[in-house]
Every structure is written in C-alpha cells, then in structure tokens.
Amino acid sequence: MRFLVIGGCGFLGRHIVDELLSRGFPVNVFDIRSTFDDGRVKIFLGDLCKKEDLMPALEGVSAVIHCATPPPLSNNRALFHKVNHDGTLNIIACCKEAGVKRMVLTSSASVVYEGSDIKNGVETMPYASKPMDYYTETKILQEKVVLQANSDDFYTVAVRPHGIFGPRDPHLVPTTVRTAQAGKMKFMIGNGENLVDFTFVRNVVHGHILAAESLGPGSKVNGKAYHITNDEPIYFWTFLSKILVGLKYDAPKRHLPFTFIYFLALILNLFVFLLKPIKDIKPTFTPMTVCLAGTHHYYSSEAAKKDMGYRPIVSLDDGIEETIRSFSHLSKK
Numbered sequence: 001m002r003f004l005v006i007g008g009c010g011f012l013g014r015h016i017v018d019e020l021l022s023r024g025f026p027v028n029v030f031d032i033r034s035t036f037d038d039g040r041v042k043i044f045l046g047d048l049c050k051k052e053d054l055m056p057a058l059e060g061v062s063a064v065i066h067c068a069t070p071p072p073l074s075n076n077r078a079l080f081h082k083v084n085h086d087g088t089l090n091i092i093a094c095c096k097e098a099g100v101k102r103m104v105l106t107s108s109a110s111v112v113y114e115g116s117d118i119k120n121g122v123e124t125m126p127y128a129s130k131p132m133d134y135y136t137e138t139k140i141l142q143e144k145v146v147l148q149a150n151s152d153d154f155y156t157v158a159v160r161p162h163g164i165f166g167p168r169d170p171h172l173v174p175t176t177v178r179t180a181q182a183g184k185m186k187f188m189i190g191n192g193e194n195l196v197d198f199t200f201v202r203n204v205v206h207g208h209i210l211a212a213e214s215l216g217p218g219s220k221v222n223g224k225a226y227h228i229t230n231d232e233p234i235y236f237w238t239f240l241s242k243i244l245v246g247l248k249y250d251a252p253k254r255h256l257p258f259t260f261i262y263f264l265a266l267i268l269n270l271f272v273f274l275l276k277p278i279k280d281i282k283p284t285f286t287p288m289t290v291c292l293a294g295t296h297h298y299y300s301s302e303a304a305k306k307d308m309g310y311r312p313i314v315s316l317d318d319g320i321e322e323t324i325r326s327f328s329h330l331s332k333k
Ligand SMILES: NC(=O)C1=CN([C@@H]2O[C@H](COP(=O)(O)OP(=O)(O)OC[C@H]3O[C@@H](n4cnc5c(N)ncnc54)[C@H](O)[C@@H]3O)[C@@H](O)[C@H]2O)C=CC1
Pocket: 006, 007, 008, 009, 010, 011, 012, 013, 030, 031, 032, 033, 046, 047, 048, 049, 066, 067, 068, 069, 070, 071, 072, 083, 087, 106, 107, 108, 109, 139, 160, 161, 162, 163, 164, 165, 170, 171
C-alpha cells in the first residue's frame, strides 16, 4: 500500500512519514515547502488547492493522509478557508479521479471546543456552534466535507488529536519558551487545576496508521471521527511547568483570575482587529489561548480503542522527557 502524506514536511506529517517508512510502506509526500530529503521518499512540491500540482503525487497511491494546514495560531481567515475547506474539496476530487480509495484526515478535537469545560468529551458531541477562531471554524468545515465524502467506493475517516507535542513541534514548545524568554510566563491563568490532553506525536501517528489500515468495505470506522489522546489528562499548568523546568526556565507560581485575563484578551483582540488595516499583529495571547490555558479540555479515546484497537504506545512522562531532550537548544543559557 503506497501512502501519500499531504503536509508531510510539517511536524506531524514528517513523523507519520518516518513511521510509515519504518513499517515498510512506500511513501509519497506532498507539501508546499520542503523540509527534508530522504532517498526512500518521493517528494512533490505544490499547493494542495491546485489540481495540476496534486494529481502527479497521487499516481500509484492507495491511501492519502491529509495533515496539511496553515499555522493554527495564525489568524488569516481567507487562507484558512482556501486551504482547509476549498483545498480539502480539491483533494477529495483528485483522489476520486486518481482512483484512490482511502483518505485519513487529521482533524482536531477542538472542533467541539467553544471555550468552556469539556471533560472526557466523546465524538458524538456537536460541533462548536460558535468556533473561537478561524482555524477551528475551518477545521469543522473540513471534517464535515471529508466525512460526507465517505461512500461505497471511497472510504474516509477523521482522526481528532489534541495538543500534539514532541520533537520538532513548531507551536507548543517554541511558543511557551518564547513567552518565558520574554518574561511573560510568571502567572497561571485560573487556579491551575484544569485538566487537559496533551498527546505525544508518536501516539498521534499510531492512531493515523491504524485508522488508514481500518478503512475498507464494511468497516465500522468508515465516515467517522475518532479522538486520539495519550489517555493521561494532566493539569495544563503542570504540563507547561514540566516543559519549562526541563528547559531550565522558572515555572509560573502565582495565579491570576481566569475571567479577568479573558477580558484582557478580548480587549487586546479588539485592538488587533482595529489596527489590522495599518499593522497585522498576531498575538499568542488570544481569547482562544486563554481559554485553552484556563479550562478543562480532555477527551475519551474509547471509540478508537474499540473500533481500531488503539492504545497509546508512549507514556506522557516518556514523551515529555524525549521532547525536552530534543529541544535542548532552547534551554536557558
Ligand atoms: N499541533 C497540534 O497541536 C494539533 C494539530 N492538529 C492538526 O494536525 C495537522 C498537522 O499539524 P502540524 O503538523 O502541527 O502543522 P505544521 O504547520 O507543522 O504542518 C502543516 C504542513 O502543511 C503544509 N501546508 C500548508 N499549506 C499547504 C498547502 N496549501 N499545500 C500544501 N501543503 C501545505 C505546511 O507547509 C506544513 O508543512 C493539521 O491538520 C492540524 O490541524 C490537530 C490537533 C492539534
């Protein structure tokens, strides 16, 4: 079975490629940029929104894993819409034309998150009716079109990871370290007792490969979404503190009330919006990140265990240790 990994030069995508190769699968990669070179992989550069770019990469492919996205913390509505929604429709159309039968989408557990607590969330929860950012808005649209495309001769499934971390992560660890280096990681938002899923990247990879292998005629995974987590919810601030202390930064010790910080983020957001015609600012401190830092958001992966035999293969502590080791270049000097 030859795989095409769309977004295969990104954080998750490259880990998926590595694991597919080590399990002996032939792999094509499609991405808009190139981040590595490996003689075993055919790399196709192009924009997933363009049929003429994508079609050559699909030749001889039996399963597509689509994990491309514009950076989740950017705020570009038009780009998110074009890539996550229109581009995904293009991928589906191209797969059908090329005779590819299986498609795994990397969705996100955030498609049901609206800023309030989610404890042990299940896949039957409704999509967020008021998504907190354009990223989430378009991840919902994307998941809908992929699951609706499931049919008797084109099998689709959506994997919903949450808070992915690991070596080469471009979002969570670097943003946390940058915030600490700027002296802005002194306070916890809320009482510090909100439980959250952080998922080690190789567990997310394992979930994707199981999902791809489970697709097929009559399979119960066809047309469904599955949470993939580490199954070890942890206090948000304990997780961040482990990363910070592991990289020799101080962990935040004092608390600020959640509601106060949330309103500050709303006001900041309003200024960012008003200034947009003059200056495009992309703050880390947004209503979405404040909510992620101060509420419970953890999900059940029971359905993936039952339907595809999923189990996390790396514990949270081992994942954290490996991640810290891999980011030693960001350690406090
Ligand atoms: N990082 C996280 O915590 C979570 C990520 N996800 C999802 O996981 C997937 C992978 O995310 P990451 O690896 O973290 O992101 P990433 O930014 O490291 O990788 C995304 C890749 O997509 C490529 N790409 C973007 N636009 C493209 C286009 N028009 N044509 C071709 N390639 C394009 C980028 O060049 C990049 O290599 C995404 O679908 C994201 O929504 C879901 C839950 C949590």
